[in-house]
Amino acid sequence: MNPPRSSRVRASITLIAIFALVAVFMVRLVDIQVVRAEELNEQSEGKRSVGVTTYASRGDILDSNGVALADSVMRYDVTASPQNMGDVIRKLEDNTRVTVPLLDVVKEIAETLGTDVAALQATVQNQLATDPDANFMYIQKGITAEQMAAVRALKVPWLYYENRPSRTYPNGQVAGNVVGWIGTDGPQAGLEFSENDCLEATNGSQTYERGMDGVQIPGSTVTSKQAIDGGTLQLTIDLDLQWFTQQRISEQAQAIGADWATAVVVRVSDGHVMALADYPAVDPNNVDASNVIDLGSRAFSTPYEPGSTFKAMSAAMLIDAGLADVDTKVSVPGALELSSGDVISDAFAHPMMQWTTAGIIQQSSNIGISMLSERMSDSARYDYLKKFGLGSRTEVGFNGESGGILAHGDDWGVTQSANISFGQGVSATSAQIASIFQTLGNNGERMPLTLVASCTAPDGTVTEPAGEPTHVVSEYAADSAVNMMETVVTGGSLRNQLQIPGYRVAAKSGTAEVAEGGVYTNDRVVSLAGLAPAEDPQFAVVVTYGKPDTIKTSAAAAPTFRKIMTQVLTMYRVPPSTEPAPNLPTTW
Known part of the structure; x- marks a missing residue:
């Protein structure tokens, strides 16, 4: 027996709808993958790719017996991802959970680092007001390993840490006038300045990708420029x-x-x-x-x-x-x-x-x-x-x-x-x-x-x-x-x-x-x-x-x-x- 006419009509309408929907998807796919591909790739890259500097170590200055008069020690920059900033949920000892508001978290960070609480809170608020979708901002530069461990213990998921070699002079005033020093603008005096061609390090650069939660995606790191350490300067001074x-x-x-x-x-x-x-x-x-x-x-x-x-x-x-x-x-x-x-x-x-x-x-x-x-x-x-x-x-x-x-x-x-x-x-x-x-x-x-x-x-x-x-x-x-x-x-x-x-x-x-x-x-x-x-x-x-x-x-x-x-x-x-x-x- 032939199916009723109404059944054939419903089948035809369904097929037409399916074809129309596929056509819409295909047009959208062409728009995304061909027409707007470059624009969207740039936007996506900007949101998930993070470029970082890989720091090389400045060369040591040694006395005639190989004792360090100037050397580099590892310091750390604390950074944050503004787009992931927010309240932090902490699990207490009794397995209950408590929500710590953002500004209270920032206060904890500032107190742990020994920096001005109000100033850091203002910096964070200003960043979120001007560019809340940003992936990167500095919290504090050049902290010690001990400070970094203390901040890590706060378990703030949107904080990150980068290595940064820093200059130190183990013997203080001994030969200080001769050795010189490094300032915020680079070598300032003494052999640090005049022998900079030997001592200067060349920093490199890397790019890695983060997921939506701000966590680095394993295996995504690409080195675009290799870091090169500085040379070792040996003096005649004992x-x-x-x-x-x-x-x-x-x-x-x-x-x-x-x-x-x-x-x-x-x-x-x-x-x-x-x-x-x-x-x-x-x-x-x-x-x-x-x-x-x-x-x-x-x-x-x-x-x-x-x-x-x-x-x-x-x-x-x-x-x-x-x-x-x-x-x-x-x-x-x-x-x-x-x-x-x-x-x-x-x-x-x-x-x-x-x-x-x-x-x-x-x-x-x-x-x-x-x-x-x-x-x-x-x-x-x-x-x-x-x-x-x-x-x-x-x-x-x-x-x-x-x-x-x-x-x-x-x-x-x-x-x-x-x-x-x-x-x-x-x-x-x-x-x-x-x-x-x-x-x-x-x-x-x-x-x-x-x-x-x-x-x-x-x-x-x-x-x-x-x-x-x-x-x-x-x-x-x-x-x-x-x-x-x-x-x-x-x-x-x-x-x-x-x-x-x-x-x-x-x-x-x-x-x-x-x-x-x-x-x-x-x-x-x-x-x-x-x-x-x-x-x-x-x-x-x-x-x-x-x-x-x-x-x-x-x-x-x-x-x-x-x-x-x-x-x-x-x-x-x-x-x-x-x-x-x-x-x-x-x-x-």
């Missing part, structure tokens, strides 16, 4: 000696009321800086605690008129040029009137004295060294001074380093020519003075002053500083200068403060007037520089105090010099001297 040196200059600077102080220890054979101390010292972990004028290294940045420490160099130049010798006889008056009308005097009153060149060095006579220096032309003396490194920055190239002031020999004039022979009318840094004494101790060969021993790249490539020695004066001239400085220790006014039992020491004191506004004042810069053992110099030590309130002569620097030199000889097990000091004639 941490233990650096600590000792800083302690000694600090205690004496405070005792005599000095505004500042420096001390430099250099290995004579290769120019390696074994210690370089500044007072006041800077703690890179707490830079804000220091005065802004103390943030650099005065040993490199602060030139001063060095005074009589120059005299040994002046004598070496004359001997090298064949214009004098250790026993050259000079009749030294109590005052010397120059053709300019200016008068040169010594630090103590005396009648006409019959001194040799050695005697002039021992007695630190401004008049005597001026008279001897008249034998050499200003242009020739200028050329010697340039070879000694005056007027130019050292090879270290330290951040903020000064080359000092050295006018050209053609421009000196009579008075300045005389003054330069005994260290006035010219300025140099403590690092430059240390280089001068390294040269005299190294048979007249100036080695490039070296603070950085090497940089080791992440791939193992090692780069060492290149530099050639400079022949400045003859071995005979340099050795003669050292022998004459030894008479300062054996027979000078500071002999009781300079002698080190078992060792021959060569030293030269310096007391220089400080000029302000073109006029010399009552302030002084006092120094003591020397070498040991004198018969075969291994180390040079330079100690300087700026503007002391009490002892305004080089006697203020002598005790510190002896302590540091004694420590150096002991630390590096330098054998005691076995030969007696030469008996140079100082009078005639």
Whole structure:
């Protein structure tokens, strides 16, 4: 029997409806997958894909023995997903559940992190008001592992954690002025700044996807840029000696009321800086605690008129040029009137004295060294001074380093020519003075002053500083200068403060007037520089105090010099001297 007509009609209508519905789906599918595919993909990607920075570690700064002076530790950024923010449901011990309102959760987070509650609540509220669908916002940057564990214990599902290497300085003020520090804008001072090409890390980037609940989808991470750690910078500085040196200059600077102080220890054979101390010292972990004028290294940045420490160099130049010798006889008056009308005097009153060149060095006579220096032309003396490194920055190239002031020999004039022979009318840094004494101790060969021993790249490539020695004066001239400085220790006014039992020491004191506004004042810069053992110099030590309130002569620097030199000889097990000091004639 044929089905009724009404049944056929219903079947037809159903088929038509099905075809119509399929047609609608197909049109919609074409619209989504073809017409609007790119637009929708971008929107979807923006909501589920999260781009993050993968942080590389900045390179370590090590002392000569591999001890860290600066390194990177892991810190963590706390972030949140605003679109998933909301009240938190917590399960209590009795298995009941309690709902904690959003702002109360934010308060718990702030209190756990030790940050301002109201400020963090305001930040969250502002974010939710302006862009509630955002996937990312910072809660706090750079927290410790302990802080992160405490926040995790709150079990807030919309909080996330990212690694962020942070800089730390394990030894605080020890070598702080040299090492420098990292600020919010990157390297700010010291070797952190000047050696950034070695130390700098290159951060990478990754993208991962989150589900609707904000949780990262496993296996969805794609690395678009690989992170590369920075290189390792090894210094010539010995941490233990650096600590000792800083302690000694600090205690004496405070005792005599000095505004500042420096001390430099250099290995004579290769120019390696074994210690370089500044007072006041800077703690890179707490830079804000220091005065802004103390943030650099005065040993490199602060030139001063060095005074009589120059005299040994002046004598070496004359001997090298064949214009004098250790026993050259000079009749030294109590005052010397120059053709300019200016008068040169010594630090103590005396009648006409019959001194040799050695005697002039021992007695630190401004008049005597001026008279001897008249034998050499200003242009020739200028050329010697340039070879000694005056007027130019050292090879270290330290951040903020000064080359000092050295006018050209053609421009000196009579008075300045005389003054330069005994260290006035010219300025140099403590690092430059240390280089001068390294040269005299190294048979007249100036080695490039070296603070950085090497940089080791992440791939193992090692780069060492290149530099050639400079022949400045003859071995005979340099050795003669050292022998004459030894008479300062054996027979000078500071002999009781300079002698080190078992060792021959060569030293030269310096007391220089400080000029302000073109006029010399009552302030002084006092120094003591020397070498040991004198018969075969291994180390040079330079100690300087700026503007002391009490002892305004080089006697203020002598005790510190002896302590540091004694420590150096002991630390590096330098054998005691076995030969007696030469008996140079100082009078005639």
